[in-house]
Amino acid sequence: MLSLEDFGSPAVFSDRASADHGRRDLSCPADTAYALAQAWPDAELTLVDDSGHKGSPAFTDAIHAAVRRFSP
Incomplete structure (x- = not known):
């Protein structure tokens, strides 16, 4: 298992x-x-099915959703 120090x-x-x-x-x-x-410890992982390395509209939606969740 990896630790934070690995990153x-x-x-x-x-x-x-x-x-x-x-x-x-x-x-x-x-x-x-x-x-x-x-x-x-406090990370959420979202895997976007229809996206590769360059992203996709669904990937953009996932980023926007994350920003909304973390915004005050």
């Missing part, structure tokens, strides 16, 4: 986060996003 300084990971990832991304597999979300 950089633990101080960076002190807040909630949304890890939005395209399921069809071949250059950065979804298991990497999954490992990051598991290592980050």
Whole structure:
């Protein structure tokens, strides 16, 4: 299992986060996003089915939804 130190300084990971990832991304597999979300205590993982590395309208929607959830 990965730890936060595998992704950089633990101080960076002190807040909630949304890890939005395209399921069809071949250059950065979804298991990497999954490992990051598991290592980050307050992270949410959203896998966007119809998106690859360059994004898609559904990926944009996922980002906008995350911003709304985290906005005061």
